Amino acid sequence: MEQQIEVREGVDRETIETVQNMGSYKYGWETEIEMDYAPKGLSEDIVRLISAKNDEPEWMLDWRLKAYRRWITMTPPTWALLDIPKIDFQDIYYYARPKSMETRPTSLDEVDPKLLATYEKLGIPLKEQALLAGVTAPEGERQVAVDAVFDSVSVGTTFREKLAEAGVIFCSISEAIREHPELVKKYLGSVVPQSDNFYATLNSAVFSDGSFVYIPPGVKCPMELSTYFRINAENTGQFERTLIIADKGAYVSYLEGCTAPKRDTAQLHAAVVEIVIEEDSEVKYSTVQNWFPGDEDGKGGIYNFVTKRADCRGDRAKVMWTQVETGSAITWKYPSCLLRGNDSQGEFYSIAIANNMQQADTGTKMVHLGKNTRSRIVSKGISAGRAQNTYRGLVSIHPKATDSRNYTQCDSLLIGDKCGAHTVPYIEVKNNSSRVEHEATTSKVDDDQLFYCRTRGMDEEEAVALVVNGFCREVLQALPMEFAMEAQSLVAISLEGSVG
Amino acid sequence: MLEIKNMHVKLEEEDKAILKGVDLTIGSGEVHAIMGPNGSGKSTLSYVLSGRDGYEVTEGSAVLDGHDLLDMEPEERAAAGLFLAFQYPVEIPGVGNMTFLRTALNAQRKARGQEELSAGDFLKVVRAKAKALKIDADMLKRPVNVGFSGGEKKRNEILQMAILEPRMCILDETDSGLDVDAMRLVSDGVNALRDANRSFLVITHYQRLLDHIKPDVVHIMADGRILESGGPELALVVEKNGYADLLKKHGIAEVA
Ligand SMILES: Nc1ncnc2c1ncn2[C@@H]1O[C@H](COP(=O)(O)OP(=O)(O)O)[C@@H](O)[C@H]1O
Ligand SMILES: [Mg+2]
Secondary structure, three states: OHHHHHHHHHHHHHHHHHHHHOOOOOOOOOOOOOEEEOOOOOOHHHHHHHHHHOOOOHHHHHHHHHHHHHHOOOOOOOOOOOOOOOOOHHHOEOOEEEHHHOOOOOOHHHOOHHHHHHHHHOOOOOOOOOEEOOEEOOOOOOOEEEEEEEOOEEEEEOOHHHHHHOOOEEEEHHHHHHHOHHHHHHHOOOOOOOOOOHHHHHHHHHOOOOEEEEEOOOOEOOOEEEEEEEOOOOOEOEOOEEEEEEOOOOEEEEEEEEEOOOOOOEEEEOOEEEEEEOOOOEEEEEEEEOOOOOOOOOOOEEEEEEEEEEEEOOOOOEEEEEEEEOOOOEEEEOOEEEEOOOOOEEEEEEEEEEOOOOEEEEEEEEEEOOOOOEEEEEEEEEEOOOOEEEEEEEEEEOOOOOOOEEEEEEEEEEOOOOOEEEEEEEEEEOOOOOEEEEEEEEEEOOHHHHHHHHHOOOOHHHHHHHHHHHHOHHHHOOOOHHHHHHHHHHHHHHOOOOOO | OEEEEEEEEEEOOOOOEEEEEEEEEEOOOOEEEEEOOOOOOHHHHHHHHHOOOOEEEEEEEEEEOOEEHHHOOHHHHHHOOEEEEOOOOOOEEEEEHHHHHHHHHHHHHHHOOOOOOOHHHHHHHHHHHHHHOOOOHHHHHOEEOOOOOHHHHHHHHHHHHHHHOOOEEEEEOOOOOOOHHHHHHHHHHHHHHOEOOEEEEEEEOOOHHHHHOOOOEEEEEEOOEEEEEEOOHHHHHHHHHOOHHHHHHOOOOOOO
């Protein structure tokens, strides 16, 4: 216990140092590398081309085409509290691959050094050692396997052999389609159906890469798994597709990180993440989302339109979503839990920060279908600058989900007086034995708190970082340690310039 | 050490004068006490010296060891050695007391061009000082002042002071709301810090604190001015007769 606290103490110091030493968006540089693009725009031919580039079997192509044909009949959702500029879907590249990835590397040693250097610079060295996000763990400590996705392709995945020994499959989704078609066929689209929503359908047609995880029955994954997404190419959309399956009695903790260069035109990231959780198994999915947020006047940035859902299929299945959303110009994202199995549990911990001109509409859906199901939502929204930040959440308890419980706590913090915070909870309880609790607060960063910190020697930005990190503490503590450190400094960095 | 000259202060938002010409000089190693009825401007003086927003200094100056305090940010004043133990310490939810202390100490060290303390060294310093103030490990882990009793908050202020080792300490009614035992802990804490290089300005309502922390000079403040200054005996006079006679003598209507 003492040990744990020591580390967290250190985390805060790191935050402060980071604030002091850093300009704003740290990952805004670009890798100069020769790329192959599919022609601009979207058509059946482009869908066929993407499928062909990945050497996909016929059934996969058919699946994509079906999604594409549906997508052209659909319109984007408009219910979120977001002002989304019109997107010209014919003015986007749907596939961008480094030329050096044309012949697939068979091991990390064969990967283009430029690509390896890119991840090294991002703090994600693609080496098989205990390293992530610039945090050095002593030899022999916890290891993290990484799948690195660069624009439309997975560059490499570490620790594959070691994971294979435990029976765990961890590879890119394109590889899984080729190597494990029976699993992909069985589960792809089974949590987020093709027709789910405009962006999910688009993703189903054009997804290029992402990660695939299968944990066999009774296996506790021997290390944390992670995927790091990097958008590099200009005018290119990224359509990540991730599929995680925890078979009966399995356990895995999965981390996701993402960054993109600074550009003054906006870029689209439309991802789908599906998680299947069978009886007695547990999945923890943590995200630190740090896509380029656009400049102070709202120029550029990533449109992050994401569908993430976990399906607790079996009894006593458990899922925990933790997200730290600091980046993106616009965030539209609701990681959700379908609690089908009896006694299954869903948790959602979220920090969403919107500064300058950023817009975020994010939250979760907890759908209670099984008996005696439990869900817990802790959302911390921070708005600064001229940003708008909305928590939108659905808690739905179905007639058969007797004796179920939800607890929701939704706190908003405002910095300055030109930003907005909104809370939109939807609650449906269709039986008498279940109970739902909802607490919401909105507050401003307190001048007395800042003054108190400053009389003790901290400057204004350190003081804000400290107070905001305190506000987010419950969620930060839900993160794996490596991510907690990164997240704390991100909180500080993304609020730079929000005071004074 | 600290030299305040003819300080006039009004509220920024409205035309209300609060300090009406305060002169105060505190030499190195001296302990001064300010007593006075509620609303006389004692807290305002401590806030203005620390750099809190909302006040406008219309006249006068405040110099600490050659630094013109009024030209500095609150954190610069802290780094220059000024410390205020708050009358009402502020709660900071979610921020561990230790984290707060270390962040503060290292910020000051950094501002002064000193090496930051390592986690281990810091822990040693805190443990020793916390023990003297009967602050246990639990209180060090809990979020800053959240759920602390009145006495715990005040002891925590003294702990911060002990760790930051300021040159000039201002204590704003640190004794109010303390029981006899807490009062002793706090005054022992303060006395342990007394030093030829460190000065204190002790703001208090009651004479009893001054039994424990013996002042060199006592000032009586009312209506934004220092009415009289004298030795410790002045505090005893006030204790015995109240402020009424003094106020009358200086032509000030008694406030409720
Ligand atoms: N921020 C403020 N807004 C309004 N009135 C204030 C403010 N600060 C101080 N005052 C007023 O100034 C006077 C002095 O207050 P204060 O300095 O707190 O006195 P003391 O600490 O001696 O009791 C009081 O009349 C108080 O109401
Ligand atoms: Mg006062």
